[in-house]
Amino acid sequence: MPPEDLKRRAAAHALTYVTDGMRLGLGTGSTARHFVELLAEKVRDGLTILGVPTSQQTLEQAVSLGVPIATLDEAGELDLCVDGADEIGPGLALVKGGGGALLREKIVARAAREMVVIADASKKVDVLGRFPLPIEVVDFGVVSIERHVSEAVRAAGCEGPVTVRRDRDGHPFVTDQGHLILDAHLGRIPDPARLARALEEVPGVVEHGLFLGLARRAVLAGPDGVIVLEHGSF
Numbered sequence: 001m002p003p004e005d006l007k008r009r010a011a012a013h014a015l016t017y018v019t020d021g022m023r024l025g026l027g028t029g030s031t032a033r034h035f036v037e038l039l040a041e042k043v044r045d046g047l048t049i050l051g052v053p054t055s056q057q058t059l060e061q062a063v064s065l066g067v068p069i070a071t072l073d074e075a076g077e078l079d080l081c082v083d084g085a086d087e088i089g090p091g092l093a094l095v096k097g098g099g100g101a102l103l104r105e106k107i108v109a110r111a112a113r114e115m116v117v118i119a120d121a122s123k124k125v126d127v128l129g130r131f132p133l134p135i136e137v138v139d140f141g142v143v144s145i146e147r148h149v150s151e152a153v154r155a156a157g158c159e160g161p162v163t164v165r166r167d168r169d170g171h172p173f174v175t176d177q178g179h180l181i182l183d184a185h186l187g188r189i190p191d192p193a194r195l196a197r198a199l200e201e202v203p204g205v206v207e208h209g210l211f212l213g214l215a216r217r218a219v220l221a222g223p224d225g226v227i228v229l230e231h232g233s234f
C-alpha cells in the first residue's frame with residue numbers, strides 16, 4: 001500500500017478520538033495534513049471543534065478548508081493534540097521536526113491533555129537516531145553553538161555528531177519563529193533523556209526534536225492494518 005494511504009489510515013483512526021467541542025492541537029507534516037483534511041470533512045458535516053495549528057503551513061491549510069482555528073493563548077488548555085513524527089521509539093519517545101515545526105509542536109503538545117501520534121508503521125524503531133535530530137537554534141553565534149552542540153552530543157554518549165545547518169533552496173531554512181535548524185546525524189541515540197538534558201544546557205539552543213513523555217498513544221498504519229501503541233506498552 002502506498003505510504004500516503006497508510007498515513008491517511010492512521011489519520012482516520014485518530015479522528016475516532018475526536019469528539020464534539022474539543023480544542024485540538026493540529027500537527028504539521030504530511031501525515032498531520034491528512035488528519036486536517038479528514039477533520040475538515042467532519043467539520044463540514046457539523047462537528048464543532050477549535051483547532052490550534054502548530055505551523056504557518058497547517059494554519060493555511062486549516063483556513064483554506066474551513067476548520068475553525070485559534071491561537072494557543074486564545075484556546076487555552078487543549079483536549080487533544082494529533083501530530084506526526086519522524087521516529088517513534090520505546091516509551092513513545094519521538095524524534096520530530098523533519099518539517100522544522102518542532103518548537104510550536106512541542107509547545108502545543110505540552111498544552112494538550114493528550115498527544116496522539118499518527119504515522120505509517122515504518123516510523124517505529126527500536127533505537128532513535130537513524131533520522132537526523134533537528135535542533136532549533138538562534139542565528140547569533142551559530143558556529144559556536146554548533147560546536148557546543150557537538151560536544152553535548154558526544155557527552156551524551158552519541159557517536160558521529162555531524163551537524164548540518166538545514167538549507168532550503170540554497171538558503172538557510174528559517175523556522176516559523178525565525179530560528180535556524182541544525183540536523184544532527186547521530187545514527188543512534190542510546191539515552192534520549194540524557195541527550196535532551198545535554199542539549200537544553202547549550203546556550204542558543206531553543207528546542208530540540210526529542211519529544212519525551214509527551215505522547216500517550218501512537219497510531220501506526222501498516223500493510224496489515226492499524227495498531228495503537230499505548231504509553232507503557234511500548
Ligand SMILES: O=C[C@H](O)[C@H](O)[C@H](O)COP(=O)(O)O
Pocket residue numbers: 027028029030031032083084085086095096097098099100101102105
Ligand atoms: O516538523 C515537522 C513535524 O515534526 C512532522 O510531524 C514530522 O516531521 C513528521 O512529518 P511527516 O508526517 O511528513 O513524516
